[in-house]
Amino acid sequence: MHAAVVHDTNQPPRYGEFADPIVSEGRVEAEVLASAVHVIVRTIAAGQHYSSTTKPPFVPGLDGVVRLPDGRRAYAAGVQAPYGMLAERAAVPLGALVDVPEGLSDAAAAAIVNPAASSWLPLSRLGAEGATVLVVGATGTSGLLAVQVAKALGAARVVAAGRNADGLSRAAELGADATVTLGDDLAAPLAEAAGPDGAYDIVLDYLWGPVAGAVLQALVANKVDPHRPVRFVNIGNLAGPELALPAAAIRSSAIQISGHGIGSFPMELQAPAVASLFEAAAAGRIGVDYVEHPLSDVETAWDLPERLVLVP
Secondary structure, X not given: OEXXXXXXXXXXXXXXXXXXXXXXXXXEEEEEEEEEEOHHHHHHHOOOOOOOOOOOOEOXXXXXXXXXXXXXXXXXXXXXXXXXXXXXXEEEEHHHOEEOOOOOOHHHHHHHHHHHHHHHHHHHHHOOOOOEEEEEOOOOHHHHHHHHHHHHOOOOEEEEEEOOHHHHHHHHHXXXXXXXXXXXXXXXXXXXXXXXXXXXXXXXXXXXXHHHHHHHHHHHHOOOOOOXXXXXXXXXXXXXXXXXXXXXXXXXXXXXXXXXXXXXXXXXXXXXXXXXXXXXXXXXXXXXXXXXXXXXXXXXXXXXXXXXXXXX
């Protein structure tokens, strides 16, 4: 079959031939209709993700939309290395398939799951209904979706924080009640943006590094009510992989820090979350911008700044 193949982790994948998928028990061979090149897909292809263990040659791609032998369109993930979803066919696990609703295209469904699930899962687990939610790093694809997801899940107030002025304007268009430009002195801007009580219930952090440190210090300075703790969830580390934070800052404030990523939640929660976010996407309550290219363009399209969806 044809696929995007990583021959060298220092180079983009190349379109070429790869062995047909091996169909083991509990799996079915399906035709891949669309698969998105998420940040994590690029990171794994470069051998730089904490889950990266496969040596070249291998096919990248974590998830996508497939056509099953019975004709159904479904979202699928969980292919076994060295196979990935950036291929013409994939052996997908039967237990984790999610039907794609009518009205949602192959490419749109493939593009939205990874960035939307990064906020849908933690917000649905923590309970966003009536909450004040702060999205740190709200100007990227996942952050803009997090603003929409928080609103779709019933958040009372959503604050978008970032550095890009155009991105913050877009966040406001998508439903953010207030925006904050990230900088060194954040205590007053964050308190004002939170509303009359100046308090947050949930923080979704896509940046980590010094930016997250500044946000946490600002929350501490603003005196978190122990009866209303702040749940701070790290999702990404675009601003740096490490965070220096005085221990006293956490001991003296009701801030609960956790992470969301591969291995941090029971995988059986994934399928119902995807089904719910598909319903929201089909109803127009959440959406994502993306560009679509043929799979054969993988080498030249790999580093495009837009969210990329490849179609065999």
